[in-house]
Amino acid sequence: MTAAIEIAGLRKTFGGLRHGNRVAVDGLDLVVEPGRVHGFLGPNGSGKTTTIRALLGLVRADAGAMRIFGETVPQRLPRVIGQVGAVVESPQFFPFYSGRRNLRLLGGVVGVKRRRIEESLEIVGLRDRASDRVKGYSLGMKQRLAIAATLLKDPKLLILDEPNNGLDPAGIREVRDLMRTLADSGVTVLLSSHILSEVQNVCDAVSIISRGRHVVTGPVAEVLATRDTHDVRVKVSDLDYAASLLAESGLPVRREPDHIVVSDIADPAWITQTLARRRLFVAELTPVAPDLESVFLELTGTTPTPGQHLQVGEVATPPDPPAPPVDVLATEQAGEQA
């Protein structure tokens, strides 16, 4: 099946008289399979928005190839743009026109029916405020209007760059449900977001980039598994004694204020047995699964370090591993073929 998005070797440099050239995207590869919600993650300044802009023909790539539904873009973008709905960074509308009028102007370009405009407004919860001027909208309402605009086309590919900006909790949940509903009906969603819990909840697959380069791609569970340290959280009455007992076995043990964390443990039952022999009885034994946030911070090298103020585009440690990129999907497919 043709991929919804294929990007190979994308490179984009921004020139500046004062600060010289800045590489925003550096040989990025990305494949988004159709019918999936694909998370697109990276720290600030890592090149996510530039990639999306290049894909949509808003900026010119210096090198690389891009395709949407098999059509080379930006050359053949007009052939597929009718199937692509996109919100790029902040929503942009005429502030002195109403939300409805803004949608009519955009929809008029491709002859969208008025009924569809009303449906889109209803879906994003703006029906009763559609006649108000956009100038008076909150950021969240503008975001809803931008999403409504993307829905006008009945898109097959939805590109959402930080769609949760300014949304209230209900709005975030509505957007999440909307993405799932659309994906279930066959729409591909590329979601760029910094709310990693949302990405973890809603995305089937994820790509992480750092400093314009691809770091990892794959199903969310697989990406998380690449950084699974098999940690177990242990609570007992005497934490110091328990920590020294477990450390004697050569396992990495970390003392936290009210529990200890044991790493690289293959069988958690060994902990209960070991401690019970010394009459220490375990009150809690919980496997610690890595979350996307910690994986993201580790892979992109942006884990906050006390006393260090990371600047945009900087990494505390080089992204691990920066090269070669891990493509879990490809690895999986290779395994299946073998």
Place this chain on the structure above:
Amino acid sequence: MRLLAVEVRRLFARRFFWIGGLALIIGIGVVLAITGAQSEVPDAADRARAERMAAEQAPLVEQDRQRCQAAHDAQQRGEEDPSFGQYPPGYSCDEIRVPPAEDFLINDPFRFTSEMQDRTQVLTVVLALFAFLVGATAIGAEWHHGTLAALLLWEPRRIRVFLAKLLALFGGMVVLAVAGYAVNVAGHWAVAQARGVVGNVTLDFQRELALTTARGLAATLVAAAVGFALAFTLRRTAAALGVLIAYFGVFEIGARAFFAEKAEPFLLSRYVEAWLSKRAEIFSYDCGPFGDCSNQQIVLTLWQGAAYLGGLGLLAVVVAALVFRRREVA
């Protein structure tokens, strides 16, 4: 066509367009009111006296015309000019005509046929300035609010987007300018009927007025295109206005101050004058180091004006389109 229709709707939805259009019509109304108030209505006695004086002038004018003709005939035969250079070659004897009776009125009424051409040209200057502002603000607002990027997500063919916006601007300005010219002519005719003198509305007068209006409309569209192109290229309404002010407020004034009449043949305003008035005359008076002075006259023709304005408009539009085609839209 859909894109063009959307752009027309977008232009007509702009408040500046309607407020400016309304201000224009109100401005014309104020001019008409002042014209009516200042027009000194001739009474019957004044009219009778004027007609009598015009009749008295007729034989004198005819004698003058005959002298002119005789001088030209003598010049052609190579004989001595009996007028001693009063009627130089090229001077049209047909222009020696009996002035209309209105010219002899003691009161000074508004004369429709005498003043309408000038007033149409004045309106053209106002319309052109307004068209520049409409063109610049329409696209400047789009850059400012980022809606151009949003539009490109619906229609990525940039030259189409550019042309649709330009054509919509032209369409809007044609509607507004035609309405302005119509109100202007009809209003002045009504004022002349009520409180002035209409004069002899001949076919020649009508044709000249129509041509003046058509040239004014063309100049208005060029101004709109230049404002649009500048704002498209510079991405800001203020930048386009800055160029306008810098040119007319600094460059032309500076050029006249430093180079006097030598600068005139290069200044836009003179070509605008040539286009609107069918010709512009530039006189220069040069004196050498030994007191040898000479008069020089340069005539800018209608077609030179057309070429200058058309070339300027076309250049601005082509540059803006090419820049937009490659520009990165944030």
